[in-house]
Amino acid sequence: MTKKQLIMEEALKLFAEKGFELTSVQQITDACGISKGAFYLSFKSKDELISSMVDHFMRQLIIQVDQVVRDVENEEEILYKFYTTIFTSFYKHADFAKFFVKEQMKSFDEELFLKSQMYIAEMDKTILSMIEKLYGDVIEETKYDLIYTINGLVKAYSHLFVFYNLPLDADALAKSLVEKTNILAKHMTKPFLTGELPLVNESPVNGKVSKEYLMEVIEQNIKEVEGEIEKESLQLLKEELLIPTLSPAIVKGLIRNIEKEPVCQWTAYVLEDYFGFTDNIKE
Amino acid sequence: MTKKQLIMEEALKLFAEKGFELTSVQQITDACGISKGAFYLSFKSKDELISSMVDHFMRQLIIQVDQVVRDVENEEEILYKFYTTIFTSFYKHADFAKFFVKEQMKSFDEELFLKSQMYIAEMDKTILSMIEKLYGDVIEETKYDLIYTINGLVKAYSHLFVFYNLPLDADALAKSLVEKTNILAKHMTKPFLTGELPLVNESPVNGKVSKEYLMEVIEQNIKEVEGEIEKESLQLLKEELLIPTLSPAIVKGLIRNIEKEPVCQWTAYVLEDYFGFTDNIKE
DNA sequence: TTGACACCTGACTAGTTAGTCATTATTATA
DNA sequence: TATAATAATGACTAACTAGTCAGGTGTCAA
Numbered sequence: 001m002t003k004k005q006l007i008m009e010e011a012l013k014l015f016a017e018k019g020f021e022l023t024s025v026q027q028i029t030d031a032c033g034i035s036k037g038a039f040y041l042s043f044k045s046k047d048e049l050i051s052s053m054v055d056h057f058m059r060q061l062i063i064q065v066d067q068v069v070r071d072v073e074n075e076e077e078i079l080y081k082f083y084t085t086i087f088t089s090f091y092k093h094a095d096f097a098k099f100f101v102k103e104q105m106k107s108f109d110e111e112l113f114l115k116s117q118m119y120i121a122e123m124d125k126t127i128l129s130m131i132e133k134l135y136g137d138v139i140e141e142t143k144y145d146l147i148y149t150i151n152g153l154v155k156a157y158s159h160l161f162v163f164y165n166l167p168l169d170a171d172a173l174a175k176s177l178v179e180k181t182n183i184l185a186k187h188m189t190k191p192f193l194t195g196e197l198p199l200v201n202e203s204p205v206n207g208k209v210s211k212e213y214l215m216e217v218i219e220q221n222i223k224e225v226e227g228e229i230e231k232e233s234l235q236l237l238k239e240e241l242l243i244p245t246l247s248p249a250i251v252k253g254l255i256r257n258i259e260k261e262p263v264c265q266w267t268a269y270v271l272e273d274y275f276g277f278t279d280n281i282k283e
Numbered sequence: 284m285t286k287k288q289l290i291m292e293e294a295l296k297l298f299a300e301k302g303f304e305l306t307s308v309q310q311i312t313d314a315c316g317i318s319k320g321a322f323y324l325s326f327k328s329k330d331e332l333i334s335s336m337v338d339h340f341m342r343q344l345i346i347q348v349d350q351v352v353r354d355v356e357n358e359e360e361i362l363y364k365f366y367t368t369i370f371t372s373f374y375k376h377a378d379f380a381k382f383f384v385k386e387q388m389k390s391f392d393e394e395l396f397l398k399s400q401m402y403i404a405e406m407d408k409t410i411l412s413m414i415e416k417l418y419g420d421v422i423e424e425t426k427y428d429l430i431y432t433i434n435g436l437v438k439a440y441s442h443l444f445v446f447y448n449l450p451l452d453a454d455a456l457a458k459s460l461v462e463k464t465n466i467l468a469k470h471m472t473k474p475f476l477t478g479e480l481p482l483v484n485e486s487p488v489n490g491k492v493s494k495e496y497l498m499e500v501i502e503q504n505i506k507e508v509e510g511e512i513e514k515e516s517l518q519l520l521k522e523e524l525l526i527p528t529l530s531p532a533i534v535k536g537l538i539r540n541i542e543k544e545p546v547c548q549w550t551a552y553v554l555e556d557y558f559g560f561t562d563n564i565k566e
Numbered sequence: 567t568t569g570a571c572a573c574c575t576g577a578c579t580a581g582t583t584a585g586t587c588a589t590t591a592t593t594a595t596a
Numbered sequence: 597t598a599t600a601a602t603a604a605t606g607a608c609t610a611a612c613t614a615g616t617c618a619g620g621t622g623t624c625a626a
Contacts, residue, residue: 021304024583035605037586046584148439149463156435157475176475180432183470184463192440192459307613318575323615 004042006032008053016095020050051112057096058119059266061089065123066269069130078130079181083154083174090158091168098162101155124151135185142185144193149184153177209270214241217267224263233257234264237271251275287325289315291336299378303333334395340379341402342549344372348406349552352413361413362464366437366457373441374451381445384438407434418468425468427476432467436460492553494524500550507546516540517547520554534558 010031014023025046029039043049068081090097100116127147131139139146157177161168218238225231233254240246240254255277259268272278293314297306308329312322326332351364373380383399410430414422422429440460444451501521508514516537523529523537538560542551555561 019304021302025585026583036584037605038603040585041603145459145463149436152435152437152439153432154435155438156431173475176428176473179473180428180467180471183466187466187470188463190459190462192456308615309613319614320575320616321573324573329614 003034003038004052007034007039007042007049008056011049012053012095012099015050015053016098020099047109047112050109051115053096054100054112054115054119055266057093057100058116059269061086062119062122062126063265063269064089066126069126069133075134078134079178080174082127082130083177084170086154087158087161087168087170087173091161091170094162094165097158101162127151131185139185139188142188142191145188145191146181146185148193150181153180209274211241214267214270214274217270221258221264221267225258225261227261230258230261230264234267248275248277252277286317286321287335290317290322290325290332291339294332295336295378295382298333298336299381303382330392330395333392334398336379337383337395337398337402338549340376340383341399342552344369345402345405345409346548346552347372349409352409352416358417361417362461363457365410365413366460367453369437370441370444370451370453370456374444374453377445377448380441384445410434414468422468422471425471425474428471428474429464429468431476433464436463492557497524497550497553497557500553504541504547504550508541508544510544513541513544513547517550531558531560535560 007028011023011028014027014031017023025039026036028049029036032039043052064085065082068085069078072078072081124147127150128143131143131146131150135143154177157173160166215238218234218241222231222234222238225234236246237251237254237258240251246254252275255268255271255275258264290311294306294311297310297314300306308322309319311332312319315322326335347368348365351368352361355361355364407430410433411426414426414429414433418426437460440456443449498521501517501524505514505517505521508517519529520534520537520541523534529537535558538551538554538558541547
């Protein structure tokens with residue numbers, strides 16, 4: 001475990017307990033058994049720590065949910081898998097869920113707020129593609145309402161185990177919410193969110209992640225990754241970003257090379273999005 | 284406007300903007316144009332301010348919603364009125380809604396957390412009585428799920444105008460959510476929350492508010508209120524609490540005497556609950 | 567005009583915090 | 597073993613905080 005990971009884990013426990021502002025860097029380093037100076041070797045500031053934590057957990061969650069939605073063979077099972085995945089992740093990372101609910105709001109840091117919004121929008125995108133696949137044209141008019149309703153259900157029921165520490169019966173909960181979702185998809189006729197409104201929830205990067213953002217993520221990965229294949233793949237992908245020359249098959253292959261490496265999973269995810277490989281179903 | 288009100292209003296703006304911890308007493312008093320010392324003449328501490336704020340706004344909301352649920356003649360309209368009331372209040376007090384979502388969590392102050400839970404449980408009680416009145420035995424098995432779903436919908440859709448500052452079309456939103464609620468009440472067959480679970484959400488005072496709490500609230504009111512009738516009514520109600528001697532009609536009349544006074548509304552509300560007048564419908 | 571009173575002020579105390587940096591310890595290399 | 601490079605330390609700074617309190621201000625009635 002790297003020092004960064006150690007700090008993030010210990011900090012998360014303290015943040016969930018007392019909140020971000022009321023946890024001092026000193027308390028974090030004490031919990032880690034390191035000095036205050038060592039903290040600043042891993043993170044430029046306390047704000048950078050919180051920002052890294054949001055990246056770490058939200059990326060993990062989005063990648064997981066996206067995998068489920070794209071890979072499940074049996075269409076009937078997608079919704080069920082979606083709910084179990086999301087609740088299992090919330091349950092496992094209850095500390096982060098607690099912390100995220102508490103601090104996601106526009107406060108003390110505009111940048112962090114926008115980042116959170118970006119991840120939430122990314123999740124909404126995945127939910128949208130899921131319900132379009134499931135219900136097709138039937139929900140054309142009501143799909144944005146369905147996204148909001150699903151989010152509401154997840155939020156409301158998360159409370160049970162995130163804040164009351166109840167044990168989670170993910171199976172029963174998912175089955176119950178699958179029923180609710182199906183009922184609403186089938187019968188809803190009066191959507192509140194008509195075409196124009198939901199734009200507010202679009203990704204701040206307008207659906208496409210920016211080239212600059214991808215460059216940044218890739219360069220970060222090049223520093224972190226060990227294997228030579230992975231390093232070279234990242235290097236080639238970076239050049240492809242600047243001047244496109246390679247064929248789709250080669251690009252896809254390069255992404256394949258890095259997608260198993262944990263630190264590169266997010267990069268692989270956003271690159272697939274950027275190069276338009278998002279509609280592939282597990283072969 | 285009293286000094287207390289002034290401080291609460293200015294503080295609320297700052298809290299919604301930057302959060303509780305990052306707003307200093309100095310900043311609040313600067314915004315009010317008063318000195319730091321003056322602040323401590325109105326509130327014993329910064330914590331007491333936040334606690335008073337939660338009391339103020341949550342009591343207002345609960346009284347409003349309760350009135351709607353109990354007074355609306357046309358049963359068809361209850362749900363619609365419920366949603367419009369709650370969203371209009373959230374919209375009007377967006378600052379508080381923002382602040383409450385952010386700070387309601389178990390953090391930095393166990394007492395405040397319990398207080399928030401108590402108000403939330405109180406609201407759940409009102410919702411329960413509303414849906415029982417509306418759907419009767421049909422939802423016997425699913426009523427707790429319905430409460431959670433309603434809460435989820437309110438939370439999810441509040442975001443639109445609380446955090447994105449969108450204008451609120453309360454009429455359209457309420458109509459849309461009424462439909463969703465009706466659909467779920469009619470078709471839901473797989474509740475997640477079976478009889479045992481929802482106990483966690485019961486009021487910490489076990490359904491009945493404690494005598495001590497009532498005494499405290501009444502004594503506070505006696506100090507604040509002007510009118511002689513109101514003062515005497517409160518005094519008699521206090522004695523009735525200690526040794527019950529008066530007939531229900533007299534007690535009810537005494538409560539009537541105080542329920543128009545803004546500072547006494549909450550007291551009237553909890554006293555009605557305590558003396559068992561909660562099932563009365565507007566005559 | 568005087569004195570009594572409630573109201574108000576802001577400099578002050580005692581404490582905490584994020585972040586720095588000269589110094590020391592550890593490890594790798596030659 | 598000697599030297600260079602890297603990692604880690606914790607005392608320190610500068611800034612901020614909640615809450616206090618000795619003294620000031622304005623407003624009454626006598």
